């Protein structure tokens with residue numbers, strides 16, 4: 023089978039000087055899927071107004087503390103951002119626009135559940151400023167959607183994805199999952215065909231991770247559901263590489279494929295280890311020479327910003343006591359200290375040389391372009407081989423890495439064993 027020539031042109035830095043990616047965490051879902059361990063809650067819709075007030079307050083405070091910053095990208099994730107009223111998401115986009123004026127072509131993404139999409143909602147999202155939707159479809163097999171506890175069926179997902187195009191969205195992504203209990207290779211191929219028929223601009227394909235403490239993990243552990251077969255999962259990944267290459271997609275990141283020009287600019291900020299600010303309960307940030315995260319508990323998130331979310335019985339399963347914050351590192355800069363001592367920031371870690379090296383390698387190697395020696399030298403003042411000669415040599419010998427004068431990248435085999443490669447670089451970086 024012939025594949026189109028892969029486009030391996032370098033992925034340019036996304037965040038220019040002063041520009042950052044902004045992530046907004048929406049911790050609400052209509053129902054909780056049995057495999058999900060994200061920081062999200064069902065049945066607490068009454069908290070949405072206080073949550074939106076708190077998010078807007080956090081944006082305003084950061085806007086006052088960080089001068090000269092603009093939004094390169096904005097990403098509403100969760101949770102289910104499409105589940106909360108459009109006027110609330112529009113209000114948050116406006117506040118971000120006032121605090122961090124985005125470029126005219128800024129990518130502004132909303133994660134959506136198929137069950138939430140109507141033409142009128144999609145048109146309202148466009149009017150609010152969103153220009154990209156990422157839809158969690160997961161499968162086009164109704165039986166597997168039932169196993170995953172999803173609230174849509176395959177026909178509904180198809181219709182919702184088409185509605186987005188009819189409403190005017192020109193950048194649509196969808197997520198699929200593979201390696202599911204009892205999923206056959208044929209079912210996976212049928213789901214990929216169904217996805218391609220919808221002409222998405224971008225797809226994210228994730229192998230199921232059984233997360234401890236989730237109902238699905240318990241069902242598998244207790245033998246109520248078949249354990250997913252790892253070898254079959256690897257075959258599914260290889261089948262995806264072939265199917266999406268044949269359809270003209272670039273496999274630009276381990277789990278992501280895009281038509282040329284439709285790579286996720288927001289996620290590229292993470293993979294290139296560029297600065298981003300996370301807003302909302304549990305959201306992580308990398309900025310001001312530090313990694314930090316907001317308190318995970320929605321209750322304490324809202325309270326820390328001056329909003330009383332309501333009585334404790336409104337919070338099934340949500341912390342009632344604010345977790346203790348570890349002492350701030352001495353290096354904590356004034357704006358970050360202010361948001362930790364009188365705001366939602368809970369954990370703060372200085373971005374040491376070791377941490378920056380480890381993250382640059384671990385995230386950069388996820389991309390098809392890998393880690394460029396020029397970029398590495400510009401960032402660290404030394405070449406890749408100066409720092410990681412031993413690891414690069416061994417991993418090339420093992421067939422997991424490719425190396426040339428431009429830099430290093432995972433081999434085909436290395437993509438299947440990415441965690442092994444990342445682990446080598448992370449250990450080496452922390453030993454420096």
Ligand code: SF4
Nearest residue numbers: 051054055058100101
């Ligand atoms: S819709 Fe997404 S975020 Fe919400 S529970 Fe399901 S998997 Fe988790």
